Amino acid sequence: MSQRQILQVFEQYQKARTQFVQTVADLAARPQNTETLQNAGVMSLLRPLLLDAVPTIQQTAALALGRLANYNDDLAEAVVKGDILPQLVYSLAEQNRFYKKAAAFVLRAVAKHSPELAQAVVDCGALDALVISLEEFDPGVKEAAAWAISYIARHNAQLSQAVVDAGVVPLLVLCIQEPEIALKRVAASALSDIAKHSPELAQTVVDTGAIAHLAQMILNPDAKLKRQVFSALSQIAKHSVDVAEMVVEAEIFPAALVCLKDPDEYVRKNVATLIREITKHNPELSQIIVNVGGVAAVIDYLGDSKGNVRLPGIMMLGYVATHSENLAMAVIVSKGVPQLAICLEEEQEDHIKAATAWAFGQIGRHTPEHAKAVAVANVFPKLLNLYLDTESAEDLQVKAKKALKSILQKCTYLPALEPLLYEAPSNILKHVICQFSKVLPHDSKARRLFVTSGGLKKVQEIKAEPGSAIQEYINAINNCYPEEIVRLQAAMRRFNEN
Numbered sequence: 001m002s003q004r005q006i007l008q009v010f011e012q013y014q015k016a017r018t019q020f021v022q023t024v025a026d027l028a029a030r031p032q033n034t035e036t037l038q039n040a041g042v043m044s045l046l047r048p049l050l051l052d053a054v055p056t057i058q059q060t061a062a063l064a065l066g067r068l069a070n071y072n073d074d075l076a077e078a079v080v081k082g083d084i085l086p087q088l089v090y091s092l093a094e095q096n097r098f099y100k101k102a103a104a105f106v107l108r109a110v111a112k113h114s115p116e117l118a119q120a121v122v123d124c125g126a127l128d129a130l131v132i133s134l135e136e137f138d139p140g141v142k143e144a145a146a147w148a149i150s151y152i153a154r155h156n157a158q159l160s161q162a163v164v165d166a167g168v169v170p171l172l173v174l175c176i177q178e179p180e181i182a183l184k185r186v187a188a189s190a191l192s193d194i195a196k197h198s199p200e201l202a203q204t205v206v207d208t209g210a211i212a213h214l215a216q217m218i219l220n221p222d223a224k225l226k227r228q229v230f231s232a233l234s235q236i237a238k239h240s241v242d243v244a245e246m247v248v249e250a251e252i253f254p255a256a257l258v259c260l261k262d263p264d265e266y267v268r269k270n271v272a273t274l275i276r277e278i279t280k281h282n283p284e285l286s287q288i289i290v291n292v293g294g295v296a297a298v299i300d301y302l303g304d305s306k307g308n309v310r311l312p313g314i315m316m317l318g319y320v321a322t323h324s325e326n327l328a329m330a331v332i333v334s335k336g337v338p339q340l341a342i343c344l345e346e347e348q349e350d351h352i353k354a355a356t357a358w359a360f361g362q363i364g365r366h367t368p369e370h371a372k373a374v375a376v377a378n379v380f381p382k383l384l385n386l387y388l389d390t391e392s393a394e395d396l397q398v399k400a401k402k403a404l405k406s407i408l409q410k411c412t413y414l415p416a417l418e419p420l421l422y423e424a425p426s427n428i429l430k431h432v433i434c435q436f437s438k439v440l441p442h443d444s445k446a447r448r449l450f451v452t453s454g455g456l457k458k459v460q461e462i463k464a465e466p467g468s469a470i471q472e473y474i475n476a477i478n479n480c481y482p483e484e485i486v487r488l489q490a491a492m493r494r495f496n497e498n
Contacts, residue, residue, distance in 0.1 A: 014054060021049055021060040028067035037068065038075060043082045050087050055096060062088065062102035069109035076110040076117050085110070085124040092129040097138045104133060104144035108151045115155040122152060122159065127166035134171040139180040146175055146183065150190035157197035164194060164204050173208045181222050188214065188228035196235040199243070205236060206243055215250035223264035230259070230270035238277040244285055248278060254292040260301040269309045272301060276316035283323035290327065295320060296334045303339055310343055311352055318359030325366040332373045337363065341377040350393040357383055357396065361403030368412040375416035380404065384423060405431055412439050414446055421458045430470045433459065437476035447480055456481065 024042060027033040042064075049061035065084065069076040079085065088103045095103070107126050111118040126148070133145035149168055153160040163169075168190075175187035191210055195202040210232070217229045233252070237244040259271045275294055279286040289295065298313045305313070317336050321328035331337070337360075344356045360383065364374035374380075386392050386400040408431040411417060420432045436455075440447050450456050456477070464471040 014057075017049065017052065017057050018054070018060075021046070021057050021064060025060050025064040025067065028064045031071055034068060034071050034075060038078065042068070043078050043084070047082055047084055047087070050084065050091065055099065058091070058095065059099045059102045062091075062099060062106055066102060066105035066109045069106060070112075073113035073117060076113045079106065079110050080117065080120045085121060085126070089124050089126050089129045092126075093132055097136065097141050100133055100136070100138075100141045101144040104130065104141070104148045108144070108148040111148060111151040115159060118152045118155050118159050121148075122162050127152075127162060127168070131166050131168060131171065134168065134175065139178060139183045142175055142178070143180070143183045143186050146172060146186040146190050150186060150193045153190060154193035154196075157201065160194045160197050160201050164201060169194065169204055169210075170208050173210050173213060176210070176213050176217070181220075181225055184217065185222070185225045185228050188217075188225065188232050192228060192232035192235045195232065196238075199239040202236045202239045202243055205232075206246060211236065211246055211250050215247075215252050218252055218256050218259065223262065223267055226259060226262065227264065227266045227270055230256075230267065230274050234270060234274040234277050237274060238280075241281045241285070244278045244281050247274075248285065248288055253289070253294065257292065257294060257297040260297050261304070265305075265309055268301060268305065269312060272298060272309075272312040272316060276312045276319060279316055280319040283327060286320045286323050286327050290320065290330045295330055295336065299334050299336050299339050302343060307347070307349070308352065310347070311355055314340065314343060314352065314355045314359050318355070318362045321359065321362040321366075325370065328363050328366050328370055331363055332370065337373050337377045337379075341379055341382070344379070344382055350396045353386060354393070354396040354399045357386060357400045357403045361399070361406045364403075364407035365410060368410050371407045371411035372413040372416075374407050375411055375413045378416075380407075380416055380420060381423070384420065384428065387428075388425070401428070404428060408432060408435060411435055414439060414450070418450075418453060418455050421455060426470070429462070430473070433462070433470055433473040433477070437473040440477055440480045451481070451485065456485070 024037065024046065027037060046061045046065055049057055050065075052058050052061065065079060069079045085107070088106055092100055092103045107121050107130070111121045130145045130149055133141050134149075136142055136145075149163055149172070153163045172187045172190050172194075176184050176191070178184065178187075191205050191214075195205045214229050214232055217225060220226055220229070233247055237247040256271055256274070259267055262268050262271070275289060275298060279289050279294075295317070298316050302310050302313045317331050317340065321331045340356055340359055340363075344353060344360075347353055347356070360374055360379055364371045383400045383404045387397050387404060389397075392400070405428070408417070408420075408428070412435060414436065417432050417435055420428065424432055436450070436459075440450060459474055459477055462470070462474060464474060
């Protein structure tokens with residue numbers, strides 16, 4: 001055989017490998033093919049191609065493995081069991097930028113499924129190789145490495161700590177300063193995933209100066225970047241008063257409030273979440289948000305939103321109202337109560353209704369004036385129905401009952417209380433009767449209305465244990481009237497019963 005014929009054999013073999021790996025990568029892009037590929041033993045066939053002498057074959061083999069591992073944890077597990085990860089990690093430090101991107105994609109695809117698989121990626125030494133990739137000149141390699149790091153860190157504090165210990169955080173902060181938008185997005189997402197688990201991890205992110213750099217990007221025109229920026233700031237701010245104050249001191253307000261009207265739903269939700277995480281800590285931080293117009297902006301946001309997007313806004317109003325009478329009044333003055341009533345009416349999910357009920361409780365529990373603001377919005381019947389509805393989730397029933405009781409104990413607005421005389425069960429009725437027994441002795445007009453509306457007659461119908469609290473309240477109400485009127489009401493009750 002001539003030299004040319006011998007070389008032709010090798011060329012044909014190379015073409016066959018190239019065609020095979022390219023076809024497998026294309027097939028792996030479609031979910032319906034994955035099971036057949038796995039059953040055909042594709043993993044063991046791709047593994048040696050990762051060390052192929054031809055760079056394009058190596059890269060395409062890595063791409064195919066990444067696509068397969070991305071679909072489900074079984075395929076990701078097969079990558080781990082096939083001892084493929086150490087090979088990828090070794091090549092990550094040695095090969096060209098195209099291969100590095102493909103290798104980082106495989107690591108990300110394996111790590112995303114579970115803490116155990118992410119731990120397997122860490123155990124094979126991937127973090128050191130990914131750190132080196134973050135220092136690469138090529139932004140695409142940095143992006144692929146940051147993405148893999150993000151998927152490792154998001155699972156739990158232990159994995160996040162491993163990422164931090166590898167020295168990743170300062171490099172991610174450098175990445176968010178790069179001009180490429182895609183790299184900024186992924187780096188901000190990774191910082192968010194690290195910061196979310198504990199105050200210590202959030203502090204690590206803060207100590208690298210991340211807040212100032214994130215704050216500079218809140219008005220960036222790219223919606224996906226803004227999503228990640230507000231998410232990262234939220235995950236930092238949620239842990240303590242100190243870090244929340246640092247986020248506020250970065251002067252993101254009132255500019256951030258503009259983003260509550262952003263066309264992107266996730267940007268709006270993440271801004272509302274950030275405001276919630278700041279206001280929950282103490283009255284001072286809540287007051288800052290109130291002063292920049294945050295309460296009114298969130299109430300408008302609730303009017304423009306539906307479903308789960310509303311949840312952080314609803315909770316934010318509850319947190320603000322929790323802290324003090326004045327802050328709760330700020331929610332009332334900004335027309336927060338009617339908007340929350342609309343949310344309670346419109347939303348179908350029990351957890352959103354439960355948050356809304358809780359928010360009403362925080363607003364109305366302070367003084368009679370606060371309670372009246374909730375009462376005139378016709379919220380009592382809705383809360384009562386949610387509490388009594390056997391279809392309601394347990395948490396919703398508990399929150400509706402607690403909110404109703406806490407508002408009733410302050411409510412002296414009798415027109416809203418009277419319908420409850422006819423509908424409320426005894427454990428709620430007790431609080432309603434108590435409020436009547438407080439108001440009627442001091443209000444002659446209310447006493448007259450209570451007789452003409454049938455309220456006094458209804459009170460005579462209540463069967464209370466002698467000596468019980470509710471019986472004492474009934475006695476206090478009866479003592480407001482001449483004896484003959486009370487006897488007449490009781491007689492009318494008996495006549496109706498017969």
